[in-house]
Amino acid sequence: MHPYTIIFQIISMAQKCEMKLLGTHGSVFVTRVKFALKLKCIEYEYVEEDLCNKSELLLTSNPVFQQVPVLFHANEHPMIESLVILEYLDEIQPDVHPLLPSNASDRAQCRILAYTYDTLYHPWTKEFMITRDKRRKEELKKLLIEGSLMLEEAFVKLSKGKTFFGGDDIGYLDVALGSFIGWFKFNGSVFGLNVIDEARTPRLTEWVKCMWSHEVARSIIPSHEIHMDFLNMLQSQLPPMHAPVST
Ligand SMILES: N[C@@H](CCC(=O)N[C@@H](CS)C(=O)NCC(=O)O)C(=O)O
Numbered sequence: 001m002h003p004y005t006i007i008f009q010i011i012s013m014a015q016k017c018e019m020k021l022l023g024t025h026g027s028v029f030v031t032r033v034k035f036a037l038k039l040k041c042i043e044y045e046y047v048e049e050d051l052c053n054k055s056e057l058l059l060t061s062n063p064v065f066q067q068v069p070v071l072f073h074a075n076e077h078p079m080i081e082s083l084v085i086l087e088y089l090d091e092i093q094p095d096v097h098p099l100l101p102s103n104a105s106d107r108a109q110c111r112i113l114a115y116t117y118d119t120l121y122h123p124w125t126k127e128f129m130i131t132r133d134k135r136r137k138e139e140l141k142k143l144l145i146e147g148s149l150m151l152e153e154a155f156v157k158l159s160k161g162k163t164f165f166g167g168d169d170i171g172y173l174d175v176a177l178g179s180f181i182g183w184f185k186f187n188g189s190v191f192g193l194n195v196i197d198e199a200r201t202p203r204l205t206e207w208v209k210c211m212w213s214h215e216v217a218r219s220i221i222p223s224h225e226i227h228m229d230f231l232n233m234l235q236s237q238l239p240p241m242h243a244p245v246s247t
Contacts, residue, residue: 018074019037020044021037021044021046022049022057022070023046023047023069025048025222029068029082030068032175033082034046035175035179036085037089038220040096051068061080062078062080065080082176083114086099101171101172107172110165110172110176125144128141129187130231130235148195148201149200152203159207170216170217181221182227186224186227
């Protein structure tokens with residue numbers, strides 16, 4: 001596509017400002033969507049949600065899960081599930097920073113990996129952060145370390161010797177998994193949980209460095225304080241036996 005056409009598309013979308021993102025600072029799933037919107041130069045209005053006192057907008061737009069992110073695009077159905085939203089953005093703005101690979105099998109691999117991370121490793125990480133059971137903490141740490149080896153292997157295969165999962169530039173998995181780099185750092189400094197480590201996962205270690213030095217990635221990753229607020233929010237929602245522990 002001609003560069004002028006792309007510029008025109010960006011300007012017209014910006015003028016319409018048809019997108020609204022309902023989110024919470026500190027949520028990796030929201031960060032992921034912000035990341036894709038920024039890479040694709042899509043202007044949007046951001047509305048902060050209070051997860052301790054959910055808004056009518058959240059309850060009506062995502063009545064089943066009542067979770068953020070929710071993306072509103074003009075008069076389309078409200079969109080939920082961050083990975084679905086990534087694919088949607090890639091479909092409606094295919095010429096600006098394409099995310100998914102062109103090869104169908106690579107696309108499937110990317111989706112499987114993002115799904116695995118979200119349904120297995122992320123819940124384990126969350127549990128690790130809030131559990132007071134020391135034995136369970138150790139067990140989770142072991143599982144997460146094993147998981148990082150699988151991720152390292154996947155990185156080697158998918159990146160084909162290049163910098164990112166997406167090759168020379170940031171792709172779908174860099175967005176999906178890159179939204180966690182703030183939490184990796186936070187968990188290292190607060191809990192001593194360094195799942196990605198130079199000796200065990202050298203390629204992922206390099207990838208994390210490259211992600212941090214990417215302008216767009218750096219600009220959307222929340223600060224340490226936001227991560228801490230989010231953790232406090234998670235802990236405040238736990239039953240008393242899981243009351244927060246000082247670290
Ligand atoms: N699978 C969902 C997960 C979304 C999610 O877990 N959002 C959290 C914030 S990080 C949330 O809204 N939690 C509120 C709740 O579950 O009540 C996605 O990818 O969008």
